[in-house]
Amino acid sequence: MHLLELLGLQSKQIQVFAFVGPSGTGKSFRAKLVAQRYGIRAIIDDGLLIYDDEIISGHSAKLEQTYMGAVRIALFDGKEERDEAARAIRSLRLKKLLILGTSEKMAGKIATRLQLPPIQKFIHIEELATKEQMEQARRSRIIEGKHVIPVRSNEVKKGYTKIFVNAVRVSLTRKKWIARLFPSAQAPNEPSANAKQFEKSVVRPEFSRVNRKDIPQAALARMTEHYTKQYHAGISLKKLSVSFDASGYRLVLTVDIPFGQQLTAFTGGLKTFITDMIEKVTGTLIEDIAIIVDKILPPQASI
Secondary structure: OHHHHHHOOHHHHOEEEEEEOOOOOOHHHHHHHHHHHHOOOEEEEOOEEEEOOEEEEEOOHHHOOOHHHHHHHHOOOOHHHHHHHHHHHHHHOOOEEEEEEOOHHHHHHHHHHOOOOOOOEEEEHHHOOOHHHHHHHHHHHHHHOOEEEOOOHHHHOOOOHHHEEEEEEEEEOHHHHHHHHOOOOOOOOOOOOOOEEEEEEEEOOHHHHOOOOOOOHHHHHHHHHHHHHHHOOOOEEEEEEEEEEOOEEEEEEEEEEEOOOOHHHHHHHHHHHHHHHHHHHHOOOEEEEEEEEEEEEOHHHOO
């Protein structure tokens, strides 16, 4: 068994699910409901491994002073935290695991870093919450700086007293849960005797007090230009735009490329190289890079 664990074979028995949606739309608030629906007992959320309402391992990203520090924790950027979580997952002999992430890409990156098999199913926040509910959650996040950790308050108070705000309880019957997953279903007006009650902890993270865009776009632009030339000195970067939304950074590059390159493979390789280098150096998440080829440079202009 020890050899199997070293080879990572035991973890491949786990069915991995992901609950994804933009930051601040209510994923952590609804995480336990998703877990109940799919019979999942373990959740990965913001750097924590949570099992049956108990924090098993990890360091919450919500204790970080900066947003980018929080992203690094959530992505298990540190080897020590990554290995600790992977060992804890193996020791629990889990059958199912739920990963929370701002996008499918982020959830996939977490699964890879924790030596887990590919994600079997993605559940999107839009399947459970209305636009109005998501907007309300965003307003609470932006105006009040409030976040949710999907565990009981007594568990959070052990190590997160300085950011703890209060606890909320949600009571939900099975029929109401089905109605939320499938809007056409009828939900009863009153909860039944077998209603399931969940407690969640509301916190105000340290990084919510500062500007989350703590990597200047100009710095990302300089890094992108540098890595573009590093990938191939013959590329001419003509235009670059950097934008930022709830899921991460998005870049659009307009380039001229040297003659003789296979277009799809060349631009795909460039995109992967820039993404990997920036994420490795900064720890942040590049949600997307779009590459627009303006023209092919003639042979004499190639380096």
